[in-house]
Amino acid sequence: MSDFILEATDIRKTFGKGDRAVKAVDGISVRIRRGKTLGILGESGSGKSTLGRCILRLIEPDGGTIKFDGKTVSGIPQSQFRPNRRNMQMIFQNPFSSLNPKMSIGEAIEDPMRIWKIGDKESRRKRVTELLDMVGINPRRSAAYPYEFSGGQQQRINIARALSLDPKFIVCDEAVSALDVSIQTQIVNLLMDLQKHLGLTYLFISHNLGVVEYLADDVLIMQHGKLVEYAPTEEIFKNPRSEYTRNLIASVPAMPTAAxxxxxxxxxxxxxxxxxxxxxxxxx
Amino acid sequence: MSPSTTTPGQGPGAPGADLASGFPAAGSDPSDEMSVPQYGGMAGLRRDWRRFRRNKLAVAGLAYILFLFFIAFTADWVAPYHYETTNPPAALESSSVQHWFGTDELGRDMLSRVMYSARNAIVVSFGSVLIGLAVGAFIGAVSGFYGGILDIAVMRVVDIMFAFPQFLLLIILVTAMGRGLGTMFVAIGITSWAGYARLVRGQILSAKNNDYVEAARCLGSGNGHIIRKYILPNIVGPIIVAVSFGVPAGMLAESAMSLIGMGLRPPMPSWGNLISAGMMQMYGFPHLVLWPSLTFGLTLLAFTFVGDGLREIYGKE
CATH class of the missing domain: 1.20.5 (Single alpha-helices involved in coiled-coils or other helix-helix interfaces)
Structure with missing residues (x-):
């Protein structure tokens, strides 16, 4: 088994045609080791979300190869790709709009298991309870609807849903950007805990340098769909090699500390x- | 790092905060300790009913409509007379114990005729909504799902339908197909599909771009599952609201056509027919116009109240 759970090589995606064509992702390659986190940093419009979606094939990439768990999963039809969906999940930026308002949270978390015909009704409900407990939501509230929860709780529910299929790899697309700073910390800590306990691998897309510095093992910086810098986190933040990275780090507005x-x-x-x-x- | 120290709480006041003590220890099963409420099934419907019940006018409207339905479909047994039974000696009587709503110029019982009219009104209006919705929802759904040139073409046809006066089109259709109950609801259905098409298309366009649809796809749902569980439940509310306003509109169209003598063929009663016939003798015998108008007006009002009640539930989430 390969050391890398995900190897994406030379991913390309262009939106539009002719003069108005935008190269959203222009030849990006990433490799992520099992149980590690790759942070993708970049300003809005830099193509980082498109990259994440291309890797999950929610958007069809124009070019490049994707190997997941040693198997090539690009260039095959969606129907053949579909079995891989159990192993790779996504957590979205907007916790409310990524939950179906017409489904109670219990149904929402159970639904993936129903799609994949995992277990019977009773064992699935037991699993829902377990998952809610795991993300810190009282399972007694499984009959409640998404709007009855706060943003942070909704994101926990999204995490529980993503975990329902026991995935190995999760793309977090700005998963904490829509939340209050204090809630962000809670969710980030939850994600790190889950990673430790379940051996998850993350692709963490964010524009928030602090969060990425905190949880990523490696960081890839993108600008206008192109790779700017790709290195271990410490190196990027201590010793940025490109002008863009230096500017990005310098642009973080920070509360002045005593130091x-x-x-x-x-x-x-x-x-x-x-x-x-x-x-x-x-x-x- | 031990789980107990790193598991984040949920902030003050969150009900789950004290119960969620982090990861379940090996072997422990959280469902042992607490009963988990059942979810799914009819829970959503019950919630909608609780919210609907708060609007007293809507509940009153619904009660009236249910009563009207009961009368309309049991008219054969409930109505004191058949709508065609004439009794010339008792013509043009006003309200009495035998004839609560009086009689018309042939001595037919007005109450019975109003009751049978309700049945025709319901058949025509619901039939027309069903046809309009079936045609419109299908065209709108396909147009919204696939988009592109098809969508542009379909929407231009819809625009033309909107620009064309409905009443004129109704007259043309009835002239072409001949008068009758079937003609009536087919014609009204044909003239009303465009509104449903536009509504369904818009709803699908906005629903399919929701994050939860992408999330469902990411979780491995197929198109059928996405449409059934993620798109339809989210657009059914506005459609129900549209139907609740489409039904009285259908009744109105039928009565209007009957009023100008292009609707149901007499002696088949319809509120429009009754009002139209009674208008000739309105000053001498006002009960001929009063009772059918009152019933018709109340019915439209009831549907409007119910429609408003439904809009309160489904209009915003």
Whole structure:
């Protein structure tokens, strides 16, 4: 068995034709090790979501090959691809709109198991209870509808649904971007816990550098559908090689911490000294 | 990191927060400790009924409509007379114990004729809605699903249908097909499909772009499952609302056609026929116009109340 659960090579996708063609994904290759997380960073419109959808074949890529768990899953018809859906799932940005408003959350989580004819009614309901418990939602509320939950809870329900088929690989498409900062932390921690316990592999798409730095093992940075930088997380954040990455990291608005303020003060003094020495040089 | 320290809580006040203590320990089964409510089945319908019940006018309208249905379909037994039974000596009587709504110029019992009219009104209006909806929903659904040139072409035809006066088209159709009950609801159905087509198309267009449809596809659902469980339940509300307004519109069209002598063929009674016949002697014998008009007006009002009630439930989520 290959070390990499996912190997996507030279993925390409163009939207539109002629003058208005947009290369949303332009020759991106990624490899993710089992149980690891690859973060994809980029501003809106950089093609990161398209890449995620191409890998899951929710959008048909124009070119490139995708190997999942050692098997080539690109270039085959959707009907042959379909069995792979059990192993690869997605969590969406908007927790409310990705839940069917006409299904109670219990039905929503049970539905994938019904599609795949897993177990009988009783064992499926037991599994629903287990899953809700796992994501921190009271299983007694399984008859409630999505609008009865807060955004954070809805995202937990989405996570439970994605886990219902025991997938190996999950694409998180801006999975915490629509949530409050405090809830974001909870969901990110939940995702990391689940990864540890279930051995999940994540492709974590985000524009939030802090979150990606926190949970990704490797980071891929995209701009206008092209690869900018692809390296282990630490290296990217400590030692960014491209101008774009440096700008991206510098553009994060951060609350000034004590350390920040000290550094700033030191910087100011250093500059003052520089100025003073320049003056004395002119005078001298 | 132990699970108990890393499992996030749900924030203050979240009911599940204290119960969800993280991952179930090996061997423990959470369903042992707590009973899980049943979900699915009729739960959604019960919830809708609870919300509908809050609107007293809508409930009253529904009660009236159910009563009208009962009368209409048991008219053969409930009505005191047959609608064709004449009794010339008792012509043009006003309300009495024998004839609650009085009699017409041939001595026919007006109450019975109003009752039988209800049956014709219901058959014509529901029949026309069924035809209009079947044709319109199919065309709209195909148009919305597949899009492209087909969609553009279909929607232009719909625009033309909207631009053409419905009444004129009805007259042309009735002239071509001849008067009668069947003609009536087929003609009204044909003239009303465009509205349903436009509605269903719009609903499907917006429903199929929802994230939950993509999520369902990602979970491995086929097209049939997506349409049945994800798209239809979400568009059925607006369709029900449209039907609840389409039925009285059908009744109105039938009565209007009957009023100008192009609807049901007398002696078959229809509210429009009765009003039309009674208008000649309206000043001498106002009961000829009063009772059918009152019944008809109340019926339209009841449908409007029910329609409003349904719109309150399904209009917003």
């Amino acid at each position: 920040h303020l000290q550094a700033k003060e030191a910087d100011r003094i250093a500059r003052g000294k520089g100025l003073a020495s320049a003056r004395s040089a002119v005078a001298g």
